[in-house]
Amino acid sequence: MYKRVLIIEDDAVLRTSIEQTLELQNLEPIPTNGFTQARRLIRSNFRGVILSDIQMPDHDGFDVLRFAQSCDPELPVVLLTGHSDVPTAMRAVRDGAYEYLEKPCDPQRMVDVLHRALAYRHLALENRAMREELDDTQPLDDIGTLAERLEVYEKQIIEQELSDAGGKVATAADRLGIPRNTLYDRMKKLRLVAKAFRR
Amino acid sequence: MYKRVLIIEDDAVLRTSIEQTLELQNLEPIPTNGFTQARRLIRSNFRGVILSDIQMPDHDGFDVLRFAQSCDPELPVVLLTGHSDVPTAMRAVRDGAYEYLEKPCDPQRMVDVLHRALAYRHLALENRAMREELDDTQPLDDIGTLAERLEVYEKQIIEQELSDAGGKVATAADRLGIPRNTLYDRMKKLRLVAKAFRR
């Protein structure tokens, strides 16, 4: 499970306090003092979540939220808010923030929320990775004759074995249980050259 | 995105009120008056989340939570709690509840939380489905001669086409771009019988 929490908080005291709380709960805080510092860490494949103060001198929590959402709509942003700003925070939640926490907040509450956000993030990225893998294997349907469809697989298998053997046709043929010459025959038909697999 | 929310609430007035709130937000409430009634709807592939009162005459929210978790640890359970029970609810969250809502709660807050829970649920089930699909395509490695490995794929392709054609060998052969007799030849070699694909 993911553990990284990108903290965006200008108040050094509060930031350190949060850091300690998270460390005690076996999370990995990444402290930053504002949007500018955090910005370069926010990307679509960030394996963690964001915990940002909503009121800050240079940029506010909404800037963080907007930027994070633009990088990845499935990157959870938890907002820290003063009591007076609760209505604002609730609106932020409707705008895509994952959750808000009222300052000062119960540490246990904070880690509960962050754990949920991390679980969500984990699922979202795992999902994305699997989707990509599936896309690779999907386009093997519908069209073409049986022999044509099989050629796709044959090509994949031979490429795999050739790649494992570092382009050595002899060993690849061995692992495939066929004579060298036969593999050359197949390679010619599939327009494969051993050179492409040298390492 | 999923919309179903299984409501477990003994107070008919509150239940109806929640129902209306959810319907207005384009969600699909499934009202029940208690654990007994809800139990048969809770299963590992339930495409929605649970919203349960924590204090009820027959069984309490913990029974619901325990049962739901035993069916599926990734099935979110949101608990409704009176003000005095907040500490209990927070403990429940640590025990696996997705979130708690303090009664009487802001309707907007409720739908926000439910939406998050539904999004999580959606990801969790999608994930599971993809994992199964990937497991199917995985065992295509390492062992056997080239011809043997290809036979696995050939079998899959023919099975697929035969299944689509409802066991009609002629149409399957057509879709595969080979004569009927050839398909019979292949089927014999692969020990496939058309009967198994009739519907």
Add this chain to the structure above:
DNA sequence: GCATTTTTCCCGAATTTTCGGACAAAACTT
């Protein structure tokens, strides 16, 4: 630069696969 390995191609025979024709049995129309 020279020896050795490896790639790549060609040949031809043995084997396998393809595919059309034919046909009995089974299944379905009407």
Add this chain to the structure above:
DNA sequence: AAGTTTTGTCCGAAAATTCGGGAAAAATGC
């Protein structure tokens, strides 16, 4: 129940693939 379609099987010739031997070209090692 007769007629039509579909299934499943066998045959045999044409086509494709396999595979061992061989040999030139290219790459690699020393």
